Amino acid sequence: MVVSSLLFPMMFFAIIGGGLEAASSLPGFPADSYLDFAFTFPLIQASLFGAVTAGADLARDVETGFLARLSLTPMRPVALLGGMLSGVVALGFIQGLVFLAVGVVVGVDVKSGFPGMVVLVLLMMLVALGFGGLGAIVAFRTGSGEAVEGSFPLFFVAIFFSSINLPRDLIESDWFRAVATVNPISYLIEGIRSLVITGWDAQALILGFVCALGIVALALAGAAFSLKTRMVRT
Amino acid sequence: MRDFFSVAYAVAWRQVHRFFTNLAFLTPAFFPIFFFVAFAGGLSRVGEVPGFDFSAGYITFQYVWALLQAVAMSGAFTGFSIAGDFESGFARRLLLAASDRRGIILGYVAASLVRATVTGTVVTVIALLAGMRVSGGVDLFGLVGLALLVNVAATLFGAGVAMLSRTQQAGPLIRTPIFLVLFLAPVFVPQGLLAGWISAISAVNPMTFILEAGRGFVLGEPTGATFAFGIGAALVLLLIPWALFGLRSAEKSG
Numbered sequence: 001m002v003v004s005s006l007l008f009p010m011m012f013f014a015i016i017g018g019g020l021e022a023a024s025s026l027p028g029f030p031a032d033s034y035l036d037f038a039f040t041f042p043l044i045q046a047s048l049f050g051a052v053t054a055g056a057d058l059a060r061d062v063e064t065g066f067l068a069r070l071s072l073t074p075m076r077p078v079a080l081l082g083g084m085l086s087g088v089v090a091l092g093f094i095q096g097l098v099f100l101a102v103g104v105v106v107g108v109d110v111k112s113g114f115p116g117m118v119v120l121v122l123l124m125m126l127v128a129l130g131f132g133g134l135g136a137i138v139a140f141r142t143g144s145g146e147a148v149e150g151s152f153p154l155f156f157v158a159i160f161f162s163s164i165n166l167p168r169d170l171i172e173s174d175w176f177r178a179v180a181t182v183n184p185i186s187y188l189i190e191g192i193r194s195l196v197i198t199g200w201d202a203q204a205l206i207l208g209f210v211c212a213l214g215i216v217a218l219a220l221a222g223a224a225f226s227l228k229t230r231m232v233r234t
Numbered sequence: 235m236r237d238f239f240s241v242a243y244a245v246a247w248r249q250v251h252r253f254f255t256n257l258a259f260l261t262p263a264f265f266p267i268f269f270f271v272a273f274a275g276g277l278s279r280v281g282e283v284p285g286f287d288f289s290a291g292y293i294t295f296q297y298v299w300a301l302l303q304a305v306a307m308s309g310a311f312t313g314f315s316i317a318g319d320f321e322s323g324f325a326r327r328l329l330l331a332a333s334d335r336r337g338i339i340l341g342y343v344a345a346s347l348v349r350a351t352v353t354g355t356v357v358t359v360i361a362l363l364a365g366m367r368v369s370g371g372v373d374l375f376g377l378v379g380l381a382l383l384v385n386v387a388a389t390l391f392g393a394g395v396a397m398l399s400r401t402q403q404a405g406p407l408i409r410t411p412i413f414l415v416l417f418l419a420p421v422f423v424p425q426g427l428l429a430g431w432i433s434a435i436s437a438v439n440p441m442t443f444i445l446e447a448g449r450g451f452v453l454g455e456p457t458g459a460t461f462a463f464g465i466g467a468a469l470v471l472l473l474i475p476w477a478l479f480g481l482r483s484a485e486k487s488g
Contacts, residue, residue, distance in 0.1 A: 018432030019422045022283045153264065160272040166279060176275035 009042035055135025062143035092128025096121035133219025140226035245341025262307035270300035313392020320400035383466030390473035397480030
C-alpha cells in the first residue's frame with residue numbers, strides 16, 4: 001500500500017513535470033520551472049491514493065463481518081474510525097517526507113525554506129485526513145470495497161478539474177476556470193503550491209487551511225454519521 | 235482455414251454480443267474522455283507556448299492522443315475480458331471445443347476492433363462537440379488506420395498477458411505498460427518542445443511516431459505517415475507471436 005501510494009504519484013509527477021515544462025514559458029506563468037509548479041500534484045494525488053486504499057480496507061471490514069463482530073464488543077466504533085484515520089494521517093506524513101526528499105533531489109526549489117516544508121507536510125496531513133474521511137463515508141455507506149475503488153475516478157476528476165495543471169488566471173476556457181474556481185481542491189493545491197513557488201503567501205495559505213479544515217470537518221462528521229448508521233444496520 | 239475463421243467468427247460474435255448487452259463495454263472510453271476534457275479544457279493556453287505550431291488548435295491536438303488512448307484501452311479491456319473468461323472456466327471449454335485455436339485470438343481481435351470503433355466514435359463526437367477543428371478531409375482515414383493498428387497491437391499484447399496469467403489480477407500488467415507507452419509520448423506539446431529525460435524517451439517511443447503522424451492527418455498535412463504505419467504494422471507482427479505464445483501456455487496448462 002505504501003509503495004504504490006508513493007510510486008504512482010511520483011510517476012505522474014515525472015511525466016507531467018517533464019511533459020509540460022514548455023508551459024513555464026507562457027507569459028504570466030508564476031514559476032521558473034514547471035517541475036516546481038507541478039510538485040503539488042504527487043502530494044495531492046498521494047493523499048487520494050491513501051484515502052481510497054484505507055476506505056477499501058474499512059469496506060472489507062464491513063464485508064467480512066469484522067465490523068458486525070466488533071459491534072458486539074465494548075469497543076467504541078469511533079475508535080475504529082479514529083484508528084483508520086490515524087493510519088491515513090501517518091501515511092500522509094510519510095508521503096510528505098518522501099516526496100519532499102525526492103523533490104529536493106530532482107531540483108524542486110521550495111521557496112519558503114525549511115519552515116515552509118514543515119507547514120507543507122502539516123497541510124498535506126490535513127488533506128489526507130479529509131480525503132480519508134471521505135473514503136470512510138463511501139466505505140460505511142456502501143460496505144463494498146469495489147464501490148470505494150469505483151469512487152476513485154470521481155476523486156481523480158475533482159483533482160484534474162482544478163488549478164492542478166495551470167494557474168487559474170492562465171486557464172483559457174471560461175467553463176473550466178469557473179469549475180476550478182468553485183472546486184475546493186484548487187485552494188488546497190494553491191496553498192501547498194504557494195509554499196513551493198512563492199514563499200509565504202498569507203492569502204493562499206489561509207484559503208488552503210480553511211478549505212482543508214472545512215473538508216476535514218465535513219468528512220469526519222459524515223464518516224461518524226455513516227458509521228453510526230452502519231452499526232445500527234449491523 | 236475454414237475452421238480458423240469459423241472459430242474466430244464464433245468468439246467475435248459472443249464478445250460483441252456481450253459488449254452490447256452491458257453498458258460497461260463503454261468503460262474504456264471513460265479515461266480518454268476524462269483526460270481529453272481535462273487537458274483540452276484546462277491546458278488550452280499551452281497552445282500559445284512559443285514554438286507550438288499546430289494550426290487546428292489545442293483541442294484537436296489533444297483529440298488524437300485521446301483517440302489513440304481510447305482504442306488502446308479497448309484492447310486492454312479485451313485482455314481483461316479474456317482473463318475473466320479463464321477465471322469463469324469458459325476459456326477452457328472454448329479451448330476444448332475449438333477446432334483451430336488460433337481462431338480464438340482472431341475472434342478476440344475482431345471483437346476488440348468493434349469495441350474500439352464504438353469508443354473511438356464516442357471520443358470523436360465529444361471532441362467535435364467541444365469544438366475540434368478538422369481540416370484533414372480524406373487524410374482522416376490515415377488516422378483511422380493508425381488507430382486500428384494501435385487497437386490490434388494492444389489487444390494482442392493484452393491477450394498474450396491474459397492467456398499467460400489466466401487471472402484478472404493481471405489487469406495492472408496489461409494496463410500499466412499501455413498507459414506508460416501512451417504517457418511517454420508527446421502528450422501535451424509537440425516532440426520538438428519537449429526537453430530533458432522525457433524528450434529522450436519519447437524520441438524512441440513508437441507511440442510518438444504514430445501520434446505525430448495522426449496529428450498530421452488531422453491537420454491535412456501528413457508527416458512521417460509511412461514510417462508510422464510501418465511501426466504500427468511491426469508492432470502487430472511482433473505481438474502476434476506473443477499472443478500465440480500465451481495461447482500455447484494456456485493449452486499446456488490444460
